[in-house]
Amino acid sequence: MDSYEKVRVVGRGAFGVCWLCRDKISSAKVIVKMINTHGMSEKEEKYIQSEVNLLKKVQHPLIIGYIDYFTIDNQLAIVMQYAEGGTLEKLINEQRQIKENIPEKTVLEYFTQILIALDHMHSKHIVHRDLKPANILMNRRKTILKLSDFGISKELGTKSAASTVIGTPNYLSPEICESRPYNQKSDMWSLGCVLFELLQLERAFDGENLPAIVMKITQGRLKQMGEHVTPEAKKLVDALLKTNEKSRPDVTDLLVDPVVLPYLISIHCDLGRLEPPTTDKRKPSASLSSRLRTYPTQSTLRAHSSSMSLLSSQHLTPTPSSIETGMKPLIKNLSQSRISSQARYHQHRFTE
């Protein structure tokens, strides 16, 4: 803890206290999540270890970055990126209080960012399992989301399906409620609940007590959505909240959905508008290829995204058949190849 100066407590979870701290050397603000390991059972310790290991593996611009971890006085300290904008749960509560819906464009932009982050996790066979507005953090300007809290995420083997029941009840999928094996499709259900809540400012499945909530979930008894929600957005919610997980779309299906695609393109194209950070101290003699690897510029991005820009500039609406034949692999490649440049870009913008 010598390297960090405590500023204030920002929140408390089931396992620990989150401190806003300042790195004594860089002065950067970070979150240090302190978890008391004293008296912890072996199971609980393993749980924490898995959280730390997952955080180490997941490096993505739309996922809270893991920085460091250490133990001190029977406490495990996990150092992570600070999200100044708070949680999506807080935003939803604030909007509910002022009785003002979040514009659908903003909701779909957020939704697409979550999809991109989930795509990264699912491609690594990692299921979040606790996706909810409280675990989605934001930058100060509330333009960039970051998924957080991998405390109960579980890395899945390519073939096995785990079946432990953990999670906040309102966002649990029917298969988890019924103690059936879960997989990536369970996250898609939770994502449907998050989308519903962003559009409607109330939970998709709510009730007086746990059995009442579980009953609604397993029966798929979804609340009616308001007139302000477009049929396209309602269709997305309905697709995600299919009680039969086999009928739910997966992330790659949604990334090429005609409703999502324009947002995906805009997020990727946005990278090209970034000026290289002025704080860069590298010598100008650095090779062009190494510079291109580091900074997204108009020209580097144009090479990657010519097909996407074309689609965008001509205002073409992709048809389901064009999507099936060509767009899926293209978008998959685009998502994967942009990770490093996105990371730099979002790291830069995340503090805005």
Ligand SMILES: Nc1ncnc2c1ncn2[C@@H]1O[C@H](COP(=O)(O)OP(=O)(O)OP(=O)(O)O)[C@@H](O)[C@H]1O
């Ligand atoms: N990286 C972060 N940046 C800013 N605030 C954070 C960050 N991580 C956590 N917080 C704040 O601290 C609170 C507690 O977070 P924490 O992850 O400990 O618990 P939780 O997600 O509420 O529950 P759980 O115990 O199930 O993990 C969050 O609700 C959030 O307000």
